[in-house]
Amino acid sequence: MKPNVIDEIVKNDLCIGCGTCAGICPQKILKIQDNEYGEYIPYEVQVCDSRCGLCLEVCPFNNNENETQMGAKIYGSTEGMKYLPETGYYLDSYVGYSNEFRQSSASGGMATWLLAKLLKEGIVDYVICPTPQKNPDKLFSFEITSDENSVKAASGSVYYPVEMSEVIQKIIEVPGRYAVTGLPCFIKALRLASQKNRKLRERIVFTIGLVCGQMKSKNYTKYIAALAGNKDLNKIQNVYYRGKSPEKPASNFYFQSTDEHGSQHKIFWNEGVSEAWVNRWFTPNACNYCDDVFAELADVTLMDAWLPEYSRDSRGTNLIITRSSFIDKLLSNEIKNEKINIQEIPIRKVIQSQIGVIDIKRTQLSYRLHLAEKNGLSVPEKRVKAVNDIGIFKKKEVRVKSKAQKESKEIFIVNYKNDGLDIKSFRNEMYPHIKKCRTLGRIRTLMLPIRMIKKMKNKLKEGL
Known part of the structure; x- marks a missing residue:
């Protein structure tokens, strides 16, 4: 069989x-x-x-x-x-x-x-x-x-x-x-x-x-709704993930939820949505x-x-x-x-x-495959090969976000009671991951000028 x-x-x-x-x-x-x-x-x-x-x-x-x-x-x-x-x-x-x-x-x-x-x-x-x-x-x-x-x-x-x-x-x-x-x-x-x-x-x-x-997952929507101010998450009737605001760029969209009484709660990408998204909270392992x-x-x-x-x-x-x-x-x-x-x-x-998504699904994936191989996990064969050397910073980023991804699921369950989420307790327990991710963000910002200089040098070399 x-x-x-x-x-x-x-x-x-x-x-x-x-x-x-x-x-x-x-x-x-x-x-x-x-x-x-x-x-x-x-x-x-x-x-x-x-x-x-x-x-x-x-x-x-x-x-x-x-x-x-x-x-x-x-x-x-x-x-x-x-x-x-x-x-x-x-x-x-x-x-x-x-x-x-x-x-x-x-x-x-x-x-x-x-x-x-x-x-x-x-x-x-x-x-x-x-x-x-x-x-x-x-x-x-x-x-x-x-x-x-x-x-x-x-x-x-x-x-x-x-x-x-x-x-x-x-x-x-x-x-x-x-x-x-x-x-x-x-x-x-x-x-x-x-x-x-x-x-x-x-x-x-x-x-x-x-x-x-x-x-x-469904818990991602519940978390963002709670972050926006929803108290009873079992009364949400409608959510809109990509609201547009004329005074903001397309990248700073807003999430909006509506309950059974028509009350609406709104939160913008830069007000907390991005933190959960970029750091892979509530993301299925298959991804x-x-x-x-x-x-x-x-x-x-x-x-x-x-x-x-x-x-x-x-x-x-x-x-x-x-x-x-x-x-x-x-x-x-x-x-x-x-x-x-x-x-x-x-x-x-x-x-x-889509250069950011390509990095996640190709370069970072190669390191995830290496970690899976190292830990004896069963994972599907992919078109990229398992690689250990993707740079110290990227390796750290993969490990930190992987841990936050797993922990966000468990911590949510602990703090979800009576159709509501204790946001303060959830974020307190997630704080070690939040702190590490923020540090990674600052390092990335500092490294940006260095990467730009390297690109300029390479272009100059190509022009010679």
Whole structure:
């Protein structure tokens, strides 16, 4: 009998909670639930007798084919396709925004525009994307919609766990053409599942990927809400993660929660959200072993334009990478459309915009793999090799943030009582990690001029 996803992935703390295994299980004995850390994981409702191994074959954190190998099969023969190690396969890259959806979206609104366009033009019958639920226990879930207004209502980034088991079963049951949005690991899981299931392969006609630095648990949202002033976290009905303020740059967005009485609490990125995000609090362990920055198996990938010439604009701007000839043609034909404002941008600028995520998922990952190997941990094979020498500062950063990541989950549980979080006690217990991370931040700031000088010297040498 073959091993299953519980034995190999869940027990080794490598599950990202995408739900693909439960969605495709032929016996339907896998169900998805959240654990004490607010992370989704599968469990068996009855003992698996068949041990067919299908659940493991569709897991994005099992040792299946990597993104480069899969990308070559999906996109390698497409005319005009190019390849870079950072981005995977790509046709073209664009920068811009949707005039209609820009303000209501996390960045430039191009994801919402594209999904609405696909529905409006009858190119797809259904769109699958994370949708608000007004349920404190499940604030968001993947939903299937054929309505443009529902797509518009779902616009905005979601830093909250969602899982695909139910929508995968619906795709298998209900004929139609589907467009699915997802993070890199979710898109890979869908691609793996499509290899095993003809209906998924035929019915999922477009995948829309999002650049992802890390996922967050349900407890992350509870922590930020408590930090913003929410006392009863069980009464939250709605959260918005990327609010825009005209007087602030796009990077200093705000989190806002609304309770059952309509009371709202708001907190900006620079007021405490960044501390939890940057230092990887409430991040699933699986995220430590992801090397896909640009959702390499998606037909089109969207992200924030974190470049100096765009990030100061509070309204937000998108960068886009295309891999589907159809999507690329659709975008290029819309360049002169007054409803959207897009233009081509060099792929190197796109890579530059995500340099921080690339560092985390490539350079820092290599050291994480070294530590896992050293400690005898079971981790997936990645395209980067285990490396010990990434620099003293980076090694320290990885170790400090890894410890804070683990401790944040445990300390939250201790201080979460009666549907509320004792913020003061939580932060007191986290203070040793906060102090170390702040020290690392100061060192990074001091090192910046040194790095700039080195770059200038290298450019001068190249010019000689």
